[in-house]
Amino acid sequence: MSLLKPFSKLPGLNAASILLVESEEQFQQSVADALVMETSVTVNVILAKSLPLPMENDERRPRIDLVVFIINLISELSFQSAETSLKYLDPGYFLGKVCFMVTNARNASVPVERLDAVRRLAASLHCPLLFAEDQTPDGVASATERLLIILKVAAGLVPITTALYLSNLTKCTLPSDIDQPSFD
Amino acid sequence: MDVSTKCLLQRLIRRIPSHMLKTTLDQWSRLTAAQIQSVDFTESKRTLTEKLLAICEENECSVSQIAELEMIHMIENPNVGMWYAFQLLEPQDDACTLELIQFKEQFKSHLHQLLRSVSIKIKRHTDDAVWIRIAWGDGISRPNHLKPTYVVHYLQTSYVFVTSVTSKLKPLLSQALVLSTKHHGIKDANLSGRNLMAIRDLLMNQYQQVFPSKYPSLLAEENQTVSNPRIEKEQAQMAADRHKMACEAFGDGTLPQLQSAVYKLETKFKDPTNKTMTDREGTFKCVVKFASTNILESLRHCASSGIASIPVAPLLSSVTLKARNRFVITDSDPGPSSQIHQAQNNLTTDS
Numbered sequence: 212m213s214l215l216k217p218f219s220k221l222p223g224l225n226a227a228s229i230l231l232v233e234s235e236e237q238f239q240q241s242v243a244d245a246l247v248m249e250t251s252v253t254v255n256v257i258l259a260k261s262l263p264l265p266m267e268n269d270e271r272r273p274r275i276d277l278v279v280f281i282i283n284l285i286s287e288l289s290f291q292s293a294e295t296s297l298k299y300l301d302p303g304y305f306l307g308k309v310c311f312m313v314t315n316a317r318n319a320s321v322p323v324e325r326l327d328a329v330r331r332l333a334a335s336l337h338c339p340l341l342f343a344e345d346q347t348p349d350g351v352a353s354a355t356e357r358l359l360i361i362l363k364v365a366a367g368l369v370p371i372t373t374a375l376y377l378s379n380l381t382k383c384t385l386p387s388d389i390d391q392p393s394f395d
Numbered sequence: 396m397d398v399s400t401k402c403l404l405q406r407l408i409r410r411i412p413s414h415m416l417k418t419t420l421d422q423w424s425r426l427t428a429a430q431i432q433s434v435d436f437t438e439s440k441r442t443l444t445e446k447l448l449a450i451c452e453e454n455e456c457s458v459s460q461i462a463e464l465e466m467i468h469m470i471e472n473p474n475v476g477m478w479y480a481f482q483l484l485e486p487q488d489d490a491c492t493l494e495l496i497q498f499k500e501q502f503k504s505h506l507h508q509l510l511r512s513v514s515i516k517i518k519r520h521t522d523d524a525v526w527i528r529i530a531w532g533d534g535i536s537r538p539n540h541l542k543p544t545y546v547v548h549y550l551q552t553s554y555v556f557v558t559s560v561t562s563k564l565k566p567l568l569s570q571a572l573v574l575s576t577k578h579h580g581i582k583d584a585n586l587s588g589r590n591l592m593a594i595r596d597l598l599m600n601q602y603q604q605v606f607p608s609k610y611p612s613l614l615a616e617e618n619q620t621v622s623n624p625r626i627e628k629e630q631a632q633m634a635a636d637r638h639k640m641a642c643e644a645f646g647d648g649t650l651p652q653l654q655s656a657v658y659k660l661e662t663k664f665k666d667p668t669n670k671t672m673t674d675r676e677g678t679f680k681c682v683v684k685f686a687s688t689n690i691l692e693s694l695r696h697c698a699s700s701g702i703a704s705i706p707v708a709p710l711l712s713s714v715t716l717k718a719r720n721r722f723v724i725t726d727s728d729p730g731p732s733s734q735i736h737q738a739q740n741n742l743t744t745d746s
Binding site: 254 | 623626627628629630633702
């Protein structure tokens, strides 16, 4: 099994690499374009539809500091694809180097169970869960900002903080009434 | 002009959109230039209708002339209502040298023989399509011009496109078509849609087809959208392969606009977890319908984005390969296999 390993390569100088995994391959492109505009750090972005990544590119690939799973709540396929991709990550990543980003949470056609399922998944893996708005440039910009904060910590570029410390603060927690039926 | 003629004209003018009214009337050329000048085409539809009604009364337009106007409008704007495609079978030896005049005479005479009161108009369009407008009547009554049938045929091909015709009159139309085009039979091509040009392009393969090739072209730098070298697309090759296979199944560029694909299943219900349904005798009848503003684009997108599995399932790719959008799927035997079985509507004549 070709697991993606967090510490098997050397880091670059003042550089951070982020892997965006999204089944629809739409939002990741706009986030990538915004991420590379960052000037204080050299950001390398890798886009994928699902894991595992092809073996041929393994040599050229830099060390991946943060893996972001972008899930579109409208489609069940998106969630399932993200779930199956999780198996291909080395457990070392789950110490603060994995993050879930969810789009279209406000859409009326989304069943409540799906968001709950994503929440449970993120909480069980101790990963942060971010909500993003993908249709406007403002939404893309704010999602990028938040990702950059986590990325810089995960790449070790922020003194005194490590990814594991940050994930303790930002990880997803389940509300105590998650098993209660909702109002509609 | 009697009441029914006036009614016909009124309905027609109401149907034609205001911006097309002037050009259509010019093409009709039954009104004098002065009369057309006297009408202000920016007024409301109601005043326009009254004015034009008055002018036509003056000119004493007959039903036949109004039918001609309707036909002109229909030719300009054919995407109203459903078109059904038919295929002519077994051409005789001289079917490929059929000419317009011969076809016109034969069709009119055959149809008049079968049904005494029909009103037929035949016109040849600039792109070699022959348009036929038929108003049907009973043995007793006059032809009903409010519900005409339009037929489009490309001479020397075997395709005919028909708008709605009742099932009582369909055999008569089919017989007349078969005899006048010198074929031996006609069958339903199982292809229907709102857009006449789309079903024509699909049947006559006039969309951009992609053929599988082992060696891609050398000039492969078409889409250099990834401008930034720091963005790396890991599975770009897989995505390109998927897109290529989707285009091979459905075609490249803009695809003909079909609105639906219908699959009628007459199979046995098979689900190991549901004993009550599986044990039931008899066939399980079910209809699956895919609908979209452009179903071929939707299917191609499904295949290229990975929602539908690659290689494309034959049930989906048959829509373009066999140029049909109605399928009947039956079991060949009580076993677990199933195959596509075409429901044919053969009408043969003896000549």
